[in-house]
Amino acid sequence: QKEVEQNSGPLSVPEGAIASLNCTYSDRGSQSFFWYRQYSGKSPELIMSIYSNGDKEDGRFTAQLNKASQYVSLLIRDSQPSDSATYLCAVNPFKAAGNKLTFGGGTRVLVKP
Amino acid sequence: GAGVSQTPSNKVTEKGKYVELRCDPISGHTALYWYRQSLGQGPEFLIYFQGTGAADDSGLPNDRFFAVRPEGSVSTLKIQRTERGDSAVYLCASSLDHADTQYFGPGTRLTVL
Numbered sequence: 067q068k069e070v071e072q073n074s075g076p077l078s079v080p081e082g083a084i085a086s087l088n089c090t091y092s093d094r095g096s097q098s099f100f101w102y103r104q105y106s107g108k109s110p111e112l113i114m115s116i117y118s119n120g121d122k123e124d125g126r127f128t129a130q131l132n133k134a135s136q137y138v139s140l141l142i143r144d145s146q147p148s149d150s151a152t153y154l155c156a157v158n159p160f161k162a163a164g165n166k167l168t169f170g171g172g173t174r175v176l177v178k179p
Numbered sequence: 180g181a182g183v184s185q186t187p188s189n190k191v192t193e194k195g196k197y198v199e200l201r202c203d204p205i206s207g208h209t210a211l212y213w214y215r216q217s218l219g220q221g222p223e224f225l226i227y228f229q230g231t232g233a234a235d236d237s238g239l240p241n242d243r244f245f246a247v248r249p250e251g252s253v254s255t256l257k258i259q260r261t262e263r264g265d266s267a268v269y270l271c272a273s274s275l276d277h278a279d280t281q282y283f284g285p286g287t288r289l290t291v292l
Contacts (some may be wrong), residue, residue, distance in 0.1 A: 070221070107277065109270060109283040110222065154221050165277055166235055169221030 069093060072155050072170035079177050085142040087173050089155030092136070096157040099131055099138045104152045104172065112139065147178045181205065183284030185271050191290045192261055200287045201258040204273030209255050213246055214280060222270055228254060228278055256257040261291045 070091045079085045087101075098117050102110035116122045116129040116138065128141040138157075142149055152174045155169040184203040204211050210229055214222035221259050222240040228248045236246070243261075248254040258265055268288050272281040 073218075079291050112280055113276050115280070156221075165262075166227055166238065167214075167281065168224065168239040169214075171219070175206070 068170070069168050070170035071138075071159055072138060072153075072173045074123055074171055075176075077175045079110060079142075079175065081145060081147060081155040081179050083145055083150065085145050085175055085177070086138040087155075087175070089139065089170055090106045090137045091157045093157065093159060093166075093168075094133075094136065098158040099129070099149075100156040100158070100163055100167065101127075101129060101138075101140045102154040102169075104154055106151075107141050110132055110154055113127070116142050147174075147177050147179055150175055150177045183271055183273050183282055185269075185284040185285060185287050187289075188285065189288045191292065193292050194261060194263060196261050196291075198241075198258050198290070199271050199287065200258075202254045202256070202271030202273075203285060204252065204271070205282060208273035208275055208282075209251065210274040210277045210279070210281075211248060212272040213254070213256050214272065216268045216270055216286070218267075218274070225256070225269075227277075234277070258289075261289075263291050265289060266291045267291055 094172045101114040114129040116131045122129045126143045130139045150171040154172045155170040186201045212227045213225040215221040224244050228236040231251045243259045246256045268286040271284045272288045274281045
């Protein structure tokens with residue numbers, strides 16, 4: 067079992083719709099969770115971080131964390147063609163953004179006009 | 180301000196050769212990370228520096244890989260006797276300290292023929 071698992075996709079979403087991405091992790095000690103966006107040929111860019119159970123909203127993005135079920139999700143509202151990218155879920159065992167990150171394989175999202 | 184920079188952007192080498200990849204972190208960032216990303220995969224942790232010392236090198240795949248950060252700023256990842264399986268994008272990230280967001284550089288694409 068991989069430490070961090072994501073559906074590779076592609077997740078095809080009509081423009082204006084909600085894209086829902088899921089991620090599960092195996093280490094119950096993980097305490098900080100991140101979503102990175104990666105455009106093709108570019109480096110990962112942090113879009114959301116979450117540390118506590120529940121929802122965290124930032125603009126069109128909402129991250130949801132459920133530690134009991136060991137999953138974290140990302141919702142993208144009003145999806146735009148510019149949201150087409152690979153979304154990487156990453157976890158860290160420490161209660162901070164630092165130290166090593168364990169990434170999932172990423173979910174490719176395609177937003178169709 | 181300037182972000183993380185990496186040189187070269189592309190490196191093609193022959194099997195068995197030695198390569199050095201350079202990372203210049205954001206000014207003032209004390210923590211520096213190296214990751215490796217193979218095609219279609221998420222980044223994989225290699226090594227983490229806090230200041231000049233390697234705080235965690237558990238991700239280095241074998242003793243052909245070595246990294247240094249002698250003055251606590253620029254870091255060099257060194258790969259001896261390169262193998263075709265070393266072909267990947269090598270990403271560097273830095274953070275203000277170990278408890279802060281990691282910012283990624285553009286990566287070095289290494290191709291071993």
